[in-house]
Amino acid sequence: MADDSNPRGRAVPSGRLARLGAFGRLAAGVGGGVVAEGARRLAAGERPRMGDMLLTPANASRVADQLAHLRGAAMKLGQMISMDAGDMLPPELSAILARLRNQAHHMPPRQLDTVLAAEWGRDWRRRFAHFQAHPIAAASIGQVHRARLPDGTDLAIKVQYPGVKASIDADVDNVATLLRVSGLLPKELDVAPLLGEAKRQLHEEADYLREGAMLTRYRALLADAPGFVVPELHADLTTPRVLAMGFVAGGPIEALETADQPVRDAAMHALIGLVLRELLDWGLMQTDPNFANYRWQPDTGRIVLLDFGATRDIPAATAEGYRTLLAAGLSGRRDAVREAAIGAGFLGAAAAERHRALVDQMIDIILANLNRPGLFDFGDRAFVGVVREQGIEMARDRTTWHIPAADTLFVQRKISGTALLAARLKARVDIRTMAEAAVGARALPA
Secondary structure, three states, X not given: OOOOOOOOOOOOOOOHHHHHHHHHHHHHHHHHHHHHHHHHHHHOOOOXXXXXXXXOHHHHHHHHHHHHHHOHHHHHHHHHHHHHOHHHOOHHHHHHHHHHHOOOOOOOHHHHHHHHHHHXXXXXXXXXXXXXXXXXXEOOOEEEEEEEXXXXXXXXXXXXXXXXXXXXXXXXXXXXXXXXXXXXXXXXXXXXXXHHHHHHHHHHHOOHHHHHHHHHHHHHHOOOOOOEEOOOEOHHHOEOXXXXXXXXXXXXXXXXXXXXXXXXXXXXXXXXXXXXXXXXXXXXXXXXXXXXXXXXXXXXXXXXXXXXXXXXXXXXXXXXXXXXXXXXXXXXXXXXXXXXXXXXXXXXXXXXXXXXXXXXXXXXXXXXXXXXXXXXXXXXXXXXXXXXXXXXHHHOOXXXXXXXXXXXXXXXXXXXXXXXXXXXXXXXXXXXXXXXHHHHHHXXXX
16 A cells, blocks of 8 residues: 555645646746756757747656646546647657556545545445555546455445546646647637537546446446446445446456457457447447556456446437448548538538648548458558648648537547557458448448
């Protein structure tokens, strides 16, 4: 059990003033770093740009370390940026923000006891034959402990950090301000609707009663899928800030990297199939593709699904937009894909009109790769860099920037994260056959 002096066991700032002060110190530290870096570059005879001085490894480290200390929405947004922005960020910032996926400090014992006593009563320890005080996992909104009931049932107990829910709105605004100052968010881009949606989803993720209900829904929906395991909810121990579920053993999903090719292929076939069911059959999707939300059981070949806080209903119009886009892709018709992309909200009409040649080149590259006969090799990503370069060229025209609807962004986050995992595992999957089965008779003729 870690003691209070353990540097990894740092108390979570729970009050508004404490968290505001942390952001203030962060801004001051970044500002000091800018001055120091500017002086260094001037002394070296350079003409430094503000963006270069802001995005130094030292400043990025300050941001990552402070977000990890604050946890909650601040750290969650940092994780999302590191996973979703990918190669679009400067390499130094991308690498350091990636640390946020695994860097969370856990609560010291006294703070943990205070939280559990408030949720379960001061004699909460009497409910368990054993409660492991040191967490087995620590993330952005809560940490997970292993416990055992008197009847021998093993549990995983997720405990929310104090003050997280109350700090969500202010944290999102503060992180957005930091990103604005850093130049990562252009002034011309209206992100207010997205910030509002991010706040809404983070409030839902901080409601463990809601997550428990989603856990139960997924367990029922996947009752016919032997390749997946979903823990069982223990409602009697679950509160708005504590989630109790059965403990399910499993190792990191990344452990599949060393598995045989057929094993990797089968796992990704199952996960891609799950995404298609979520989007096109259920209208319900767990939209957080963080690798930590998947565990692998090598002895059974099953995938354990965890963390249902980011589960959201998918509007029928959003699902229909994806269905039409899939059908257009299967048809191999460039014009159909372009129109479907505009209709689904992926592509702005102004950008499609002004940059028609670039858009068509990108579509042609994607169609050529996705419609190859046989298995699609996720490990072969040469075409991704070409498409990205064309996308960056088009993005230089700020007058045609377009932000898709929030529902589309969350769905796309899940799709992109799943593809990223498939690339990590170098899986090979018959995507075309899966897509044809998903859209059925809706596929367009060639």
